[in-house]
Amino acid sequence: MMFLLCSMFLICSRLFQIVNLPDGTAGAHPSRQLPRPRDLCRRAKRLAWTDGDLRHGEEDMTRRAILLLAGLAVLAGASATAETLDESTRYFAIRGTTLAELDRDLNRRGPFVAETGLRHPGATEVKFDGHVTYKRVAEGCAVDMANVKLTLNMLLPKWAPPRGVAPETILIWRTLESDIERHEKHHADIAKSWLKRMEMALRNLRPEPSCARMEALVNQVTQRYLAGHERAQVEFDTIEGREVNFRLRRALSRAVSDYRR
Secondary structure, X not given: OHHHHHHHHHHHHHHHOOOOOXXXXXXXXXXXXXXXXXXXXXXOOOOEOOOOOOOOHHHHHOOOOOOOEEEEEEOOOOOEEEEXXXXXXXXXXXXXXXXXXXXXXXXHHOOEEOOOOEEOOOEEEEEEEEEEEEEEEOOEEEEEEEEEEEEEEEEEEEOOOOOOOOHHHHHHHHHHHHHHXXXXXXXXXXXXXXXXXXXXXXXXXXXXXXHHHHHHHHHHHHHXXXXXXXXXXXXXXXXXXXXXHHHHHHHHHHHHHHHHO
16 A cells, blocks of 8 residues: 555656645245245455555455355245345544555554455445245245345545645545545445345246245355355456556546646
């Protein structure tokens, strides 16, 4: 992170030679034939904003500070299909007057990612949960209700510049802060998209001869969509890590141009 901040500082310093900058976010009735409640799957992964540092290898670069805990409990009863979204954003304060101080505070206060053994500037916690109920139909057994819940918790840095901080430092921080927030929001958007896909897939499942087979099919479909979600997150992170330097240089140049007007 420090290398990235310093690189941005050098770019900004050159740009500042021509511009002055001011100081400056889950059978209609229970039955023995219906499956008993149990977890379909349980996994944990982590996801976070990264500066593309390859010291821990390409695989670690694509791991993120996302906690993906998928547990679909199979119950008996109810009716219909629903999706539920619970979304929140929390901030952690960082302090400092220079890029070096900001970097050290981010390393102390940023969300910890077990996969990399590091703290990161921002993170999104994603949790899929819910339950499925079954009913008897002429063909055998069908999904009665599929209630899938997605919980999203974004954790982002917040810095209030003290008096006397160099405008270059403020501009670089705001550029980085904006990119971190954009990145984490896209992780959330990916999860929301796969929530809708999973809900639709479960809702449209055709009946099976028995509830045991229906349950097995629900398990299979759930696993497939969770794996698809995970692949989409990894693909996004891989692209982001590869393009981070170019992306931030371009964003910084645009920010400086805006100040000229």
